Each structure stands twice: as C-alpha cells, then as structure tokens.
Amino acid sequence: MKAKFYQHKQIIKSISILLLLLVSFLGNAQLKGGHILGGMGLQSGTQSPENTLAVYVPGYFYSASSLRDSDGNISVANPNLDMFITGVGVSWVSDFKILGATYGASALFAFASNKIEGNNVNIDGSLAFTDTYIVPLQLGWHQKRADFVFSYQMYLPTGKYEAGATDNSGLGMFMNEFSAGTTLFFNDKKTFHFSTLASYEINGKKKDTDIKTGDILSFEGGLGKTFYVFNAEKTAPKSIINAGLIYYLQYKVTSDKIPLPIGGLVWEGDKDRVAALGAEVNFLHLSSKSTIGLRWLGEIGAVNRFQGNTFFLTLAHIFSTGTKKG
Structure with missing residues (x-):
C-alpha cells in the first residue's frame, strides 16, 4: 500500500510540474529576438560618410499597452510593462573599398532593464549589462x-540569463543577423528620400536548454526631407x-521550438507579427559635429505579442579619421 501510494504521489507531482511548465511555456511563447525595432529609421539604407x-549613447524605451492573442485581440489590457536600454556605442566608416563599397564596423555595449523575452507579463529586472551587439562587416555604396x-x-549572450527567471538582462542565445537596404533620392540635392532596410535574424538555442527562438524578419525605414x-x-x-515619417514591420518566419518534458513533444505555437508607424527628427550641428535624434513609433496590428509605443x-x-571631408 505504501509503495502504491508513493507511486501515485509521484505521478501527481509529475503532472503538477508538467502543468506548471506548460503554463510557463505558453506564457513565454512567442519568443523575442535580439533585433531592437526602432533602431533604424530615416535613410536606413545609407552608410555614414567615410x-x-x-x-553615441542610445536611449530606448518601450511601453506595452496590451498583449494580443493569435487573433489580434487583447488578451491582457494594460500589462504595466516597460523596457529600457541604454549604453555606449561606436560606429566607424573607413575609406577602404570592398567590391566598390566602403567598409565600416560598429559595436554597442548596453544595459537593459525589464528585458522582454516573450509574452510574459511577470518581468521585474533592474538595469544590468545585457547582450553585446557587434557589426564586424558593413558595406556601403553611394x-x-x-x-x-x-x-x-551578431548578438553575443553577455547578459544574465536563466531559463524561467523574471530578472534576466539578456536572451541567453547567440544571434546572427544579415541586413540589406537602400535609400532612394527623389531630387538631385538628395533632400527628399525614402528608405527601407530588411534584416533576417537567425537564433541559436538558449543557454542550458533546447529552447530555440524562430528566425525573424524585420523591415525599417521612412520617408523624409532634409x-x-x-x-x-x-x-x-x-x-x-x-x-x-518612419515605420517598422516584424514577422516570425519560422516557429519557436520549446521542448516539453513528455513524449518528446515540442511546442511551437502561432507565429507573431507587428507593425508600427511614427515620426523622426534629427539635428546635426556642423561646427561641434554633434547630433541628436528622436524617434517615436506607435505599434498596430500586433498578433501573438505585445503592442505598445x-x-x-x-x-x-x-x-574625423582621415583627410577627406564627409
């Protein structure tokens, strides 16, 4: 009797753990990638002068106004969830040519609070070192x-990550991304322009797990006047x-892979997507060689993810790093 009671107790315990894991997994599917939407806008297809x-010092702030389900309907209103990212970045453009293009590189060492990993409203993380963003190759044609x-x-998993934790500052995975874009000019002085930049993100498995975020396709750009x-x-x-005016679009191209602790099952869920429209203004003071830029975008049409601002x-x-004038 005792042995049978013990077996039943273990079965009940296993089922309870499984249910908790399922709730956790379903609460966190769809998983986000490292691409920060809104990081590019006007003239996104143009490289800086050689x-x-x-x-630069970026200040990124995202405020979620709702969580949308797979039909685009509100599943959680006013989730009271904000994310903030800042840090120090460097961007260098040389005069070295590859295939007729100018070579450049950049890096961002950042800190984040309330790093959003998925559709989980239970996030409470203070400002901490997050994943590192490095661009070892950028080619620009004019x-x-x-x-x-x-x-x-690439995004290096340098931020704190533990599966299931609510205070992670990173995503716990290595990410590769390829981008290509163009800026079209409608007059000879290049003062009226439209741009678009497409980015495809390929994600690795999360630290100490077999959880894998699906590939993500993003578009960013805008219509502007100089x-x-x-x-x-x-x-x-x-x-x-x-x-x-600026915009962004993002689509989950391949499904997330979240292994479940029973029968080798893998949770995929419905893919997510979102769009946003907004405005941007940049000011460059030529004598001091200093710039300030501000972007705002309001999200629309979110499916299976947060929607906000x-x-x-x-x-x-x-x-200046050379004798040529930029």
Whole structure:
C-alpha cells in the first residue's frame, strides 16, 4: 500500500510540474529576438560618410499597452510593462573599398532593464549589462539617386540569463543577423528620400536548454526631407535637420521550438507579427559635429505579442579619421 501510494504521489507531482511548465511555456511563447525595432529609421539604407568615427549613447524605451492573442485581440489590457536600454556605442566608416563599397564596423555595449523575452507579463529586472551587439562587416555604396548598404551583425549572450527567471538582462542565445537596404533620392540635392532596410535574424538555442527562438524578419525605414540651416551670411550651412515619417514591420518566419518534458513533444505555437508607424527628427550641428535624434513609433496590428509605443533618443559626437571631408 505504501509503495502504491508513493507511486501515485509521484505521478501527481509529475503532472503538477508538467502543468506548471506548460503554463510557463505558453506564457513565454512567442519568443523575442535580439533585433531592437526602432533602431533604424530615416535613410536606413545609407552608410555614414567615410573616414568618420561616431561615439553615441542610445536611449530606448518601450511601453506595452496590451498583449494580443493569435487573433489580434487583447488578451491582457494594460500589462504595466516597460523596457529600457541604454549604453555606449561606436560606429566607424573607413575609406577602404570592398567590391566598390566602403567598409565600416560598429559595436554597442548596453544595459537593459525589464528585458522582454516573450509574452510574459511577470518581468521585474533592474538595469544590468545585457547582450553585446557587434557589426564586424558593413558595406556601403553611394550612387547618384540611391544608396545601398549590406551588413552582418551578431548578438553575443553577455547578459544574465536563466531559463524561467523574471530578472534576466539578456536572451541567453547567440544571434546572427544579415541586413540589406537602400535609400532612394527623389531630387538631385538628395533632400527628399525614402528608405527601407530588411534584416533576417537567425537564433541559436538558449543557454542550458533546447529552447530555440524562430528566425525573424524585420523591415525599417521612412520617408523624409532634409533641411539646411545657413549662417547669417547664407554662405554655408551651420546645421542640418532631417525629419519625416518612419515605420517598422516584424514577422516570425519560422516557429519557436520549446521542448516539453513528455513524449518528446515540442511546442511551437502561432507565429507573431507587428507593425508600427511614427515620426523622426534629427539635428546635426556642423561646427561641434554633434547630433541628436528622436524617434517615436506607435505599434498596430500586433498578433501573438505585445503592442505598445517605442521611443528612441540618440546622442552622438562625430570624429574625423582621415583627410577627406564627409
């Protein structure tokens, strides 16, 4: 009797654990990737001028207003979930040519709070070192009426991660990403432009698990106008303003893979997607070589993920690394 009672107790315990795991898995499916939407906007298909080194400080703020289900309906209203990212980044463009393109590279060392890993509203993380973003290869081409850019970037899992934890600062996986884009100019002075940048993210397995986030496709860009502010004598510009409407789209291309602790089953769930529209303004002060940029995007049409608002503030200083004028 005691042996049979013990067996029943173990079965009940196993079922309880399984149910808890299922609730946890379903609460966290769909899983997010490392690509930060809103990081690119106007002239997203244009590389910076050659022989320049930019040191920048980004401020990313995302506020979720609702959680949407697989039909796009609200499953959780006002989840009271905000995410913040900041850090220090460097972006360098050389005068070295590859296939007729100018070579560049960049890196971002960042800190994040409330790192969103999936559709889980139970997140409570303070500001901590997060995953590292590195672009070892960026190629830029400049034509009379169009610019083109291609890049490879990777996300290193340097942030804290433990499966099931609510205070992770990273995603616990290595991520590869390839991007290609263009900026089209509608006049000879290149002051009226439209851009788009497509990025495809391939994700590895999460630390100490067989959980794998699906591949993610993102589009970012915008329609803008460049304005030159001249000095009192109107002989030379003293600052440049770039403003316009921006957008982003993101789609989960392949399903997440979340192994379940029974029968070798794997939870995939429905893929997620989201779109956003907003505005951007950038100000470049030429004599000080300093810039400030602000983006706001409001999300629409979210399916199986959070929907909210994205704010992106960037401060940067540009150094010349050569004799050519940018």
